[in-house]
Structure formats: structure tokens, C-alpha cells
Amino acid sequence: MSELHKFLFEGLPVRGMLVRLTDSWQELLARREKASDAFPAPVRTLLGEMAAAGALMQSNIKFNGALVLQVFGDGPVRLAVVEVQPDLAYRATAKVVGAVDASARLEAMVNLHGKGRCAITLDPKDKRPGQQPYQGVVPLHGDKREPLQQLSQVLEHYMLQSEQLDTRLVLAADDRIAAGLLIQRLPVEGAGNLAGVRNEDRIGLDEAFNRIAHLASTLTREELLALDADTILRRLFWEQRMTRFEPLHARFACTCSRERVGRMIQGLGRVEVEQILRERDAVEVACEFCGLQYHFDPVDAAQLFLQPGQQPPGSGHTH
Template sequence: MTDQLKKYLFEDHSTRAQAVKLTSAWQTGLAHQHYPECVRQLLGELVAASVLLTANIKFEGSLVLQLQGDGPVALIVVECNADLSIRATATLREGHDIPVDGTLQSLLNAHGQGRFIVVLDPGKKAPHMQPYQGIVPLEGATVAEVLELYMRNSEQLDTRLWLASNAEHCAGLLMQRLPNHGGTTATSAEAHESTWERAGHLASTLKTDELLALDTDTLIHRLFWEESLIAFEPQAVRWHCPCTRERVADMLRMLGRGEIESMLSEQDHIDIACNFCGKPYQFDAVDCAGLFVESANIAQPDRKSVH
């Protein structure tokens, strides 16, 4: 089964390993979005990273990761909810060419004003909790390096990431050193340090093509076959954008009948795409007339109920 996050814990509980590989969800996300290859790669890497990081957040909200740029790419944003439903998009700056060999820094930090933004939104289920936002300079040559620096400096967690993406898959591996709890002896602390260093050394042998080509079980076995790992139940990952035809219809009603009729006088239908996932919606003259018939019906009270 594809599109799963799998979590593992080293036997001494000092280090966690998590891996994700997305195919169906990634293909769904790209269905209505067409980006240059270098932009698509960055987007896919951020998608994989968001799933890996969200899996460790203990609340029912969402994690939003943003790469905000001052170059040819204005914004790359990914949202991952606690149930591991994801959506993602990229905004290209008009009038700017995207070079074939574009990199994270050349595309998003051309003038040194790029930012990496992390938002933790607890959602409506936790009204007493306020959203958290962290903003740091866009430092690092890759998405993985940006996130590693953020986790080390802002969250005080030693984290290693390997991320990869192409037109078919996006995938990632996370290694994280867990904090020591009370009662740790000098001997056990040394053993934990040894586990972390060994795990990092083994993971560093991972190649990009392996990350994209291998299923997660094969990947983990190939890297850590000599280690004793505790495996947890896999979690399904899916693509989900809340845009619907009904929401688009509500937006058109807000424009008003006059504006809609003006738009239809120039063309025989109205085309609208979700500004997040790019899914297209089309409304012809009959559809648009129906919008205001429905609206009028809603506005008119039921006379029988009045009397």
C-alpha cells in the first residue's frame, strides 16, 4: 500500500526514524497544477517534510510550512492536518523566468529577503490555544537543510532529513534525536549518543534514487538491518483541498448579479480555478442564472409558516 507514513523507534528509545512515500496523493495534488520541474521538486520535498513533521505534533490542528521568496518564486506553501491530509501550492512571480537549473536559493532568495515560516494552527477544536508562528531567514541550500537548521535552532531538536521528489513520487526520511528524560545515567547517555551517531551514519548512505524507487519497508531494512527497531502502525496520507463547486458558487453570488452578467457579456461562461489546488470550475449562463434563483428562494420566507 502506498501513501503511508511509517514510524520506528530504536530499541533504546533514543532515536526515532520516520519515512513517507507518496504516489497517489502527490499525483492528485499535481493534477491541476503545472510547474517547472525545479519548482515541482521543491514543492514535493516540502510536502514530504510536512508529513514527517506533523506526525510528531500532539494536537488536532494543522502544520503549515511556507517558503516565502523574493525571486522568481514568490511562495511555496504546504498544509498538513493532524489526520495527515495535505494540500500544497506554489506561486510564481509574474514577469520572471524560471531557470531550468533553479535552486532553492536562486528561486526564492535571490536578494536575500527570503523567509521560512512555520505555523501551528490548533484549529477550532482547541479555541483556548493560539496559533504559533515562527519566521526565520531562508538559510540552507536545500529544503532539508532549511528544516534541519530550524529544528535545531528554534526547537532544540537534532533532526536529519532526506527528501526527494519527481513527477511520480515525493518521499522523505526523518531521523530525530529524542530528549533525555530524568534518571539517565552517564553510561546510558553515552549509549544514546552512540545510537544517534550510528543511525545518522547509516542514513547518510541513502541516495535520492533509492528514496524515490524503494518502498518504505525495503528502504528501512536496507539502512538499518542490523538494528533492533520498534515499528508502529502505518498512517495513511491523502490529498485534500476543501474547495467545492458550492463554495465557488457562494463566491460568485457575493460578486452580485450585475458583475456576473457583465462577465458573461464578454464570454459565454465563467472559468474559475481554486487558487490553492488549481482545480477548475466552469459556470455557464444557465448555471449563473440558477445562482440567483437559489439566492432569491433562500431570501423569501415561506408564507405558510408566516401565517
């Protein structure tokens, strides 16, 4: 079962989350394989780490809307994207345009010539008129311009810049599981601070976070993939008193639908759709996220342009 566990360290301004995407992650990969569109192994690993990170970040900010995590650049992986909803329903896809070496890391896949970027977009569910989604973008290199080899480093850098909160992130994925551990310093000023820490010495607070973050960093990729949540937390933090909360459940879910695909086909305009039908006898569209195939024969396509509010023939060309 795909679960996300939240916990607080008692008496310390430090919180944590641990996510393990199992059945939902396997379902996502199986749909791609069924559509004969499986990603290379390093791309699957990257997407799995992004899915785990997206779930952690969505749960961390309690945002009523979609969190979209994207990594894009000039390598063979032009784009990798994960979308996570407030209920931790998620989907993922990638655009691969070249060969990916079996041992390729983030730099070789996305940041080949230093142009790679990571973007986090928050898209509210109930937008006000004219309201645009919030987006933050960071390069795939650190403050000293050196390339960051791991997604976890990129996201730690992003969260320090955007939230001014120290974060330690450990991510891992294979074809069975996508998992992640997040440890973050809580703000100690203002109404949201933890009881009893407001007047503590700042050095002591730094040491507390650094100690817990160091313990988290000792978690290996193999341990994160193989051990259950209880075992991981007990092994890492057995000396710390913590408050744990009821686990949240994540699931794979795609928001594609025949209606949405129909609107996209309408946007092509009648002239272009009729040209496609002359060449192929049907308009076929595959969802890039889940691999589901949508088939519109000439009758289906014609009905799209008989609906109220149809676009004029040949207008609104989008690709």
C-alpha cells in the first residue's frame, strides 16, 4: 500500500515525512508498458524519485491544488514531470528524445550542457479571475555553479531558497517502489512555533536539526527501498522522542478523459481533423501520462463539431 507518514520530534523544531509508493507506482509503470511505451530504467528511477518528492512536497505545504514538479533541459530527457493532487493522487510522464545510458545520472539525462532547470508549479483548484499559478524555477547546479548530481540536492536547494527552511531529502526508486524521507527545520518565531522552543539558544536549535539531518543522511538507497516505514524510523531515530500521525494514502490517478481529448481535437479545427481522417481513417490520441488510447472515427469526429459553441472550421490551431 502506498503511504505517507508524518512525524514531529518532540521538543524540537523539526518535522519529518516518509513516503513509500508501492502498488500505485507499479500500476503507473505497468500502464506505460502495456502501451508499449516503457521508459528506460534511469528515466523510471528519475520519475519515481520525482513522484516520491512530489508527494512529500504536496503534503508539506497543504496546498489546495495541483503541485507540478518538472525537470527539463537539453539532454536526451527533454522533460520529466509529476503532478500530485491534494489527496496525493499522482501521475507522471517524460519526453525522451535520445538514447539514455543505463547508468546515466541527472546531469547526463537532463543537464548535458548546463541548461537544465527544475520547476515547481502550484496550480490552485479555485482560481480567481486572472489568477496565475505560482511557479518557482531553479537551475540544476548549486551556489558555486557545480552541477547537482541528484534530484534530492536540487530540491533541497529549491526549498532553502523558496521557504528559507533547511531541508534534508533522501530519495530512491526502482520498478517496485518509489520512496523518500524528508526532514525539515520548522520556523521558531511567530504563532506557528513549537511550544517550549522559542527561547532556546539558537546554536542548540541548529545542533538539533543538524543531528537529525545527519541521521537521515545515513539512510542508504537500499534501506529506503527495502525496509518498511516503522523499521526505518526506529533504526534512524531510536534515541529521539517523536509524535507520529495517521498515515495518508497515495494513489495513481490520471485526469485525462474522452471529453478533454475531444476538446483538444476541436481545437485543431475541422479542416485539420478532416485531413487526418483522410490519411488515417481515425483520430487516435494516447495520453502521455497513463498511456490510455482514445479513438475517434469519422462519426465521432464529426459530432465534435456539431456541439454548441463549436469553433469555426480551421480556427484555433494548436499542436
